Amino acid sequence: MDLTTNYLGLELKNPIVPSSSPLTRSLARLREMEEAGASAVVLYSLFEEEINMESHVLDKYLTEGTESFAEALSYFPEAPTYRAVDPSSYLWHIERAKRALGIPVIGSLNGVSTGGWISYAKSIENAGADGLELNIYYLPTSPDISSAEVEQIYLDILADVKRSVSIPVALKLSPYFSATANMVRRLDEAGADGLVLFNRFYQPDLDLENLDVTPNLQLSSSTELRLPLRWIAILYGRVEADLALTTGVHTSNDVLKGVAAGAAVTMMASELLQNGIGRISTILAEMTAWLTEHEYSALSELQGSLSQVNCGAPAAFERANYIRVVGSYEANLI
Numbered sequence: 001m002d003l004t005t006n007y008l009g010l011e012l013k014n015p016i017v018p019s020s021s022p023l024t025r026s027l028a029r030l031r032e033m034e035e036a037g038a039s040a041v042v043l044y045s046l047f048e049e050e051i052n053m054e055s056h057v058l059d060k061y062l063t064e065g066t067e068s069f070a071e072a073l074s075y076f077p078e079a080p081t082y083r084a085v086d087p088s089s090y091l092w093h094i095e096r097a098k099r100a101l102g103i104p105v106i107g108s109l110n111g112v113s114t115g116g117w118i119s120y121a122k123s124i125e126n127a128g129a130d131g132l133e134l135n136i137y138y139l140p141t142s143p144d145i146s147s148a149e150v151e152q153i154y155l156d157i158l159a160d161v162k163r164s165v166s167i168p169v170a171l172k173l174s175p176y177f178s179a180t181a182n183m184v185r186r187l188d189e190a191g192a193d194g195l196v197l198f199n200r201f202y203q204p205d206l207d208l209e210n211l212d213v214t215p216n217l218q219l220s221s222s223t224e225l226r227l228p229l230r231w232i233a234i235l236y237g238r239v240e241a242d243l244a245l246t247t248g249v250h251t252s253n254d255v256l257k258g259v260a261a262g263a264a265v266t267m268m269a270s271e272l273l274q275n276g277i278g279r280i281s282t283i284l285a286e287m288t289a290w291l292t293e294h295e296y297s298a299l300s301e302l303q304g305s306l307s308q309v310n311c312g313a314p315a316a317f318e319r320a321n322y323i324r325v326v327g328s329y330e331a332n333l334i
Contacts (some may be wrong), residue, residue, distance in 0.1 A: 048111030170194030236262025237309030252286035
């Protein structure tokens with residue numbers, strides 16, 4: 001079965017790409033991923049806070065508006081103190097991974113502002129990375145920051161990085177834009193080679209006894225696939241950038257659904273953290289069996305087949321489905 005796909009200008013042997021996670025810090029685990037059948041890997045992120053804690057722009061975005069509810073903030077811990085790090089270890093990891101692996105290696109930068117830290121995009125390219133994923137992990141909490149300002153953060157960072165490197169650049173997006181399709185089009189026009197849908201924000205819990213915030217990392221489940229699946233189906237064929245689906249990819253059906261919606265690749269981390277890297281080979285075997293049973297000769301025949309590109313009014317299509325779902329549930333109450 002021909003499972004090949006194209007992502008960021010790279011021909012990949014299949015659509016399964018382990019996403020940025022602690023697993024990709026280990027060269028041994030990266031080798032294991034390749035042996036299990038991964039077509040490419042996204043390395044763990046190099047964070048803006050680690051590179052440049054002297055950035056006043058970063059401080060502005062992280063602290064603006066906090067003075068307006070100082071009493072409430074007294075119940076929350078201080079932000080951790082980050083130490084500036086020498087990114088040479090990250091670059092060395094890229095170099096070692098490129099020597100050890102025969103599949104593409106994609107670096108990852110995580111930040112929220114423009115600034116000198118973006119120069120490390122060029123260093124990542126020079127270390128041998130085949131591509132770069134920009135993970136703009138930013139949840140605006142200040143009422144003084146408008147949606148237009150938030151959107152501009154993404155566009156400015158993308159523009160700065162694109163000016164710095166010649167390797168393909170993918171942008172990992174938040175699902176919380178008020179006009180997602182418009183934002184995606186603007187990023188596409190600004191030169192994004194790939195768009196990764198969606199970033200998964202972690203939700204802390206509250207400790208009532210100690211009046212403290214408790215970090216609470218919960219791994220994803222297949223039910224979370226639906227949000228990125230819907231948007232990829234809407235966007236497929238409407239942008240030039242390749243689409244990657246992340247969040248909720250756990251099974252062969254999840255991968256096949258992502259491709260049918262229009263994704264070039266599907267990225268997974270939680271499944272590998274929970275059930276082991278060997279799951280990749282199992283999922284690939286199950287995909288091959290399904291495609292063979294349904295008389296496909298290549299995965300490319302499935303890509304985009306369930307997208308909305310041929311629907312004249314996708315907004316009306318979405319409302320029609322909404323009305324049908326609500327109506328079907330009400331029918332069960334009779």
